[in-house]
Amino acid sequence: MEKLLNELSTECCPAYNLDSDIEIDVQVPENLKRNLSLGLPNVAESDLLRHFTNLSRKNYALSTTFYPLGSCTMKYNPLVNERIAKFDNFTKLHPYQDSKTIQGVLEIMYNLEKDLCEISGMDCFSLQQAAGAHGEFASLLIIAKYFKSIKQKRTKIIVPDSAHGTNPASAAFAGFDIVPLKSESDGSIVPEKLKEILTPETAAIMLTVPNTLGTFEKNILEISKIIHKNGSLLYYDGANLNAVMGMVRPGDMGFDIMHINLHKTFSTPHGGGGPGSGPVGVKAFLEPFLPVPKIESKGNEFILNYEKPESIGKLKAFVGNFPVILKAYVYIKSLGAKGLKNVSEQAVLNANYMLARLKDKIDVPAGCRCMHEFVLAPKALFKNAVRTLDVAKRLLDCGYYAPTVYFPLIVEEAIMIEPTETESKETLDTFVDALIKIILEEASLEPQKLKDAPISTAVGRLNEVEAARNPILKWK
């Protein structure tokens, strides 16, 4: 058990210390002065280094383990991206520097927008949003503003029940009412059912293509027609873009607006929960509503344009998560058009290979083909009160991070697997072997082994009920 920082605290010399070449002379009026003890730990640098290094070793990470987390696109994060992002001429820049002194930054952002347009078939992008959900939210504000500008009152957003939780949450956050749409067992949408719930108040439908069950929306052209005929807009959740780069473009499918997760498809690391980046792409008619500032090219120079009267405004301070934007751009330059298409081919090949090995043994609600990910429904195989959660924990003992479990919500006891393109056949094979053994053998013959798992991790199965009933959320 690794101690907590406050338990490591002693009377030693703390790790950091600064001196000043200007006399320290501070007079603070009593009414403004802090009287409360700071309560910060006192730990030497050597001990801190050990503490954090030891903690890091309690993590499964992409650099140590296969991470087949469905919907999260945990692909290899190239090291050259990280190295370039550490250049002083990128990290030591102030956002309010004269644009003449940040031409490199603006060039990268401008060109990334162009490349994302080419990849997605959209006309314009904004890179300001800090994450996928942030991109969704910005998009919904754009949709709202658009309808306001053409003086239509549209208050409803259709969200399929297979969608990520962020979709309905973002739409509600933007002030819309959510209309859920029941999808089929493979996650697809039946055009007739869609028609039934469309009204003159429908602003848009949010679709993930391929959907969260890993199937391509085969009726997409018809859906697009139906939606547009109703005067509504088609929104593309780009969480699964890794399946279709260079194959098909959301813009060509009829989508009007979309977001991309740079921290998924474009290989920027997830950092244990961010920072991410969620660029928003739109067709030309929605361009006036994009957030400010807009990066423009004027003569030989790039500038930041804040004068966009119809813009929705700003989604965060300054220009966006620049290091993430930069890493994504380096990635695109490392691959080029051919490399990007190869990514999607390989991602889909890897997923289908795993599926081919699993489909005859474990139920697959969406059928025997998939795009970049697939969902297993092992419920029928479970006896002895074994559940998907137990399978997930047992996989940790086998040295793998667990796939996404219990999502999408429409599949009971779901196991959602996304291998990505950067895993070798050998890794896929050994993982599939382990999964088959756990579900088909151990679950029946040694259920206790699953219930007791994990045993090889830093801690055993944790009591989440107690954590929520009697929350301890900081040092005592």
Next chain:
Amino acid sequence: MNYTSQNQKDRKEMIEAIGVNDVSELFDVIPKSLRAKDLNIAGGKTEQELLNCFSDIASKNKVLTSFRGAGVYDHFIPSLVSEVIGRSEFWTAYTPYQAEASQGTLQTIFEYQSLICALTGLDTSNASLYDGATAVTEATLLALRVSRKNKILISSALHPEYIQVLKTYLENSKVKLVFLDVSRDGAVKKESLDMNFDENTAAVIIQSPNYFGVIEDMQALSVITKKKNSLFVAVVNPLSLGVFKAPGEYDADIAVGEGQVLGSSMSMGGATFGFMAVKKALEWKMPGRIIGQTVDKRGNRGFVLTLQSREQHIRREKATSNICTNASLNALAGCVFLSGWGNCGFKKLAEINISKARYAYNKIKSLKGFKSKFGGDEVFFNEFVIETQKDVDRINKVLLENDILGPLDLSAYHRTLVSLGLPETQENFKKCLLFCVTEQRNKCEIDKLVEILSKI
């Protein structure tokens, strides 16, 4: 480059196992009419080519000696911070959904929450938000949610980009934002606060140090707010809390702010992180992830994501926020940054910032053609406003020629505020400069700045 790891033989075996003739068959489900043409994207560079290419692009940026802040600050980052956040076990991990295999991330966030609570003097911190601006917005939404009222009183000396973000988020709501006047001394007018309350007032939002660097009398403002039964939201610079009152000391209900000053590089203002701490009564209403301590089957201490039913992956449209990915790695930097000073060291860090800024302030305001905008009695942290008779554009041009990022010209500030709907009666900031001095500037650099200014 090619980051896939399949060879021809593997590919062939896999295609055969699937039962197709080639990979393209796997995409047959996509209608032919939709198939993309070859993309027009240059690339395919090797690592060496990439390094050269991006060195060239980077050289089009200029690193300057910074006397500019306004929300993003040039602060010292200890080596340990880069070492820890550079550990691939941290930066290549995902959100810690599988707790047992994510104890590193979970314990560090728990430590981070503890440190934020210690600094702010409040009970509960979340795992981080995108940045300071969105943290202010989330705090506002939280206050609206718990109070079920719809009016917000907000300091007009809040960072203008924070105001902009808040207005963007509230665009489709019925919430009424009322801006509090700033008085001649650069702080919020207490009478303005008193005047604007009504029974619909959900919360009062005050930034300290405010946009001009001025420390507000938070205690007094909070007392007025509490008398009117509203929530008090403090927007604070965490470094300033080494010396100035903690939000918990003046009974703030929510404290939020920008975490960049705690170990994140400036990097154009992002990625950074926003922090939020609240009183215990508000913890189930808080947005974002929260880590809790618990035990495993053997009774060992461990950490898990908790109070999750607030979040979008469970509550969908009824969630307290849509936030999912946040700014975990920057919060980790914040954790490592805060863990190595001790109480005295952290206080001293704040004092160095104050002393250096005060040194520069005294020198600059005594130059001919320069004077303090707020009269000279204001208490400030890092930043101060100077009014000048000189040509502002020329000042920054000459400084730039000397590789110095000069003060922020506030002449556009007034226009920004009016465009955001603030009343015209605001102070005029024409010919005003917002200077920033952190512990990173040494005496020599400050003296050089002063000398250049004196010659303009």
Next chain:
Amino acid sequence: MNIPEDLKYTKTHEWVKIDGNKAKVGITDFAQHEITDIVHIEFPEIGKQVKKEQPVVVIESVKSAFDIYAPLSGKIININNDILESPEVVNRSPYGEGYLFTVEFYDEKEIESLLSADDYKKLI
């Protein structure tokens, strides 16, 4: 499964105990079992006017949240504050100490639409 004979029920798994113009409301044994370990409960404020079938309480487990609906239209006159600090009581004693709230109802006719213990047994 425990389904007391003397209570009325709803399709959404609330039980109702009528006493004059007041009704005490909780969730059924079946419901608490399905929800699993309850970790948090959110109540409306006392005095709130509610309509039949309107969501009024949220009950949360570690990984889910469930809306609890008003079985009758009326005014919330009492909530069970004791279970806020120890929500596990609802799991332990759904019909007793773990009740949720009391509503003063307006329309006696609405009672007719509630289920008997037998009807509810058939439902689950």
